[in-house]
Amino acid sequence: MSADRTAKLLWSATALGGATAGASYFVTGGPRFWANWVVWFLFLLTLALGALFLVALEHLVSARWSVPLRRIPERLASLLIPLCAVALIGLGSLQALFPGARPEAAGDPALAGKAFWLGVPFFSARVALCAALGLVPLFVLLRGSLRQDRNPDPKFTIRARRFAPVCMAIFALLVTQAAFDWIGGLTPAWYSDVIGVYLFAGAFMAGLAATALAVLYLKGKDRLQAVRFDHVFNIGAFLFAFTVFWAYIAFAQYMLMWYGNLPDEVIWFQAHTGGAWLGVVALLALLHFFVPFFALVPRDVKGDPKRLRWVALVVLAAHWVDLYWLVFPALGAPVFSWPELGFALFFTCGSLLWVRGAMERGEDMPVGDPFLKEGLEFRL
C-alpha cells in the first residue's frame, strides 16, 4: 500500500472513530464517554512514559546495547506532546467520574477533609503541572538527540547522562500522579500505595511492546538493517522479565489486601472482581501474564520477529484491558460495545498518525552518538 493511501486510510479511520466516540456522548451518556476517554488517555500516557523510561534508562546506566534502537522509543515518547491536550480535555471527566470533585463531596464526611486535594481546581492544577513537566524531558533528551544527528558532538551525550536522574524523578512523579489521581481518584476512600508501581509495571511493558512493534516494522521496511538478532532478543528478554514483575505487583497488592481484609481496602477488590468483572480479571491474568510469559519462555523465540510481534500485540491489548479494569468498575458492571470500539479506532489511528509523522523525524539511528558503534557491535 502506498504511503498516501495509508495516510488517507488512517485519517478516515480516525475521523470515523472520532465521530462514533462523539456520538456516544449523546447516546450512551457522559460517564461512559469520559471513562473511555480516561482509559485511552492513560493507555497512551503510560505507553509514551514507558518509552521515555527506556530512553532515560539508557542514559542513566550508560547502556550501549540500546543505542542503535534509541531513536524508536524517543519517537514514541513524543506522544506526550498531543497527550497534553488529551489530558486537559480529560479534565471534563472530573464531575462525571470523580466523587471527590463533585459538589456533593462537601457533605460527605469521608471526603470533606480532602476537598482541597480532590477538588476541581487543584486536580486541574496538578494535571497541568504534570503535562508541563512531561515536556521537559522531551525538550532535553529528544531535541538534543535530534541535533546530534547533524552535529556529532558528544556534549549532548554528557548532558543527557547528567539529566537522566532528573528525568527519572519526573517519570516517577508523572506515573504516580496518573495512578493516584486518575485511577485512585475514582474511589477516593480506597488507598493503595503500590498502585503507582503497578501502573509503572504496565507502562514499561506497554513502552517495550510498542518499541518492539516499531523496531520490527522498520526492520521489515529495510530501515533498521544494522539492528541484529541480539538487539531484538534483548527487547524480548525485557518484555519477558517484566511480565513477571507486573504479575508479582498485581498479586502482591491483591493478596495483602485480601489478607488484611480491611473494609475500606477490600471493597475495591469486591467491586473489581464481583460479577462479570471476574471474567475480566481472568482475561487480564491470561493476557498480561500467562500468554506472554509462556510464549517467551524458550530461549530463541525472544528474538524471533514473528513471535515477538504477536506477543507485543497481546501485551498492548492486555494493557488496555488492565486500564479498562481499573477505570470502568466506577460505572458498574462491565460494558463493551460500539462506543469502546469507536474510541479504540479514534485513539489507535490518531496515535499511529502521530507516530508515523514522528518516524520521519531525523535519522533512524542516533548517528551522532559516540557509543553507536559499540551498540552495533553488541553481542549477547
Next chain:
Amino acid sequence: MNETFAVLGLFDSADALMEAVPKVRALNLGRLEAYTPYPVHGLDRALDQRRSPLAGMVMIMGILGALTALLFQYWISAVDYPIVTGGKAPSSWQAFVPIMFEVMVLFATFTAGLGMLLLLNRLPYFGHPVLQAKAIRGITRDRFALSVEAEETFDPAAARAALEAAGARDIELLPAPARGPWLTADFIQKSLAGIAVACLVSGLVMFAAVKLVPILPPMSHMSDQPRLDPQAESAFFKDGRGMRPPVAGTVARGFMPPGVASEDEAARLVNPLPRTPAVLAHGQAEYRIRCAVCHGALGNGISTLGAAYGAKPANLQAPNFLAYSDGRIYGAIVLGKNAMPSYAADLPEDARWAVVHYVRALQRAQNAKDEDLK
C-alpha cells in the same frame, strides 16, 4: 580404551574461536568441546551440540513443584485438618500462592543444579582433565579453548594439526583421567553412618540444652505474642475490654438493616412476601417460638405467661387489631409496643413478614364466615 582424553588449543578471542569451530568440525576428528571464561552466545549451535534438555526439565519440575505445593497445602488445610485462620476459608488459594512459588523455585533450582551436575555434566568426575591442563589459567581469565575429545578411533596428531591449522596456540594433549569407582558399598556405608551420627549428636545436644537450661525454651514466639486473646482484659483501653466493639451505627457494606423509625412510617408498608404454604409455615414456626408465649397459640392473648404473671398481652383477635394494616403489625414487631420489647434482633426481615401473614391467618381462622367454607 584410549589413553588420550582430548587435544586442546587456545584462542585469543571469542571471534577467533567461533571462526575456528567450523574448520575443525569439518574434519570430523572427534567430539568438539569449548571452554570459555564467559558464556559465548551461539557457540552451542556452532559446536552442533544437541539442545540441552535442562530448560525443559526445569520447566516441568517447576510446574510440578507449584502443583505439589498447591495440593499439599490444600490437603493439610482443607481436607486433613480444616481450620479457619484469620477468618479465611480453609481452602483459600490466595494464601497458597507464596508457598507454591517457593516450592516451584526449590524444585526448579534443584533440578537445574543436580540435573546439570549429575545428568548432563556426567559426574562423578571428581576432576575434569581440563582442570589439570596448563591452559586452565588462561581459560579462567581471557583465553578461549577448543578441544577435540577422543572417541572410539582417535588420531591425536591429526587433531593437533587441525587445531594448528585453525589458528590455535599452546596446543596440549590431555591424558584420560582415572575414573575411580564411586558408589561403592564402603562409600555408602560411611556416608549413611556419618549422617546417622550427625543426627544423633545434634538431637542429643538439643535435648540436653532444653532440659538442662529450662530458661531457654527452643521457640516461644508463637505462643508468646503481644496480642490479646478473645475475651481477654486489656489495661490499654479505658473500659478494660480487649475486644473492641464496632463504632456505634456500624453496618456491613450492602447490608443496611431493614426497619422503620416510627409507627406511622410502618403503617404505610405493604407485605412483600407472597401468601404461600411455605411462608405461612415459616410464620407459624416463628410465631410459636417468639409470640405465642404471650399472645397465645390462637393470638387471643390467653397464654401460659399471662396466667402465671398476670400480664395482659394484646388480644390480636380484638376488633382494633383486626383493623390494623400489615405494616402496623410489622411496626409493632420491629419497634415494640407498650410492655412488648422490639423483636427486631430476634426476627430477620423475612421472618417478620412471615409472622405478619400468620397473624392474619389466625385472625381469619378465629373469625371465619360461612363463605370461607366454599
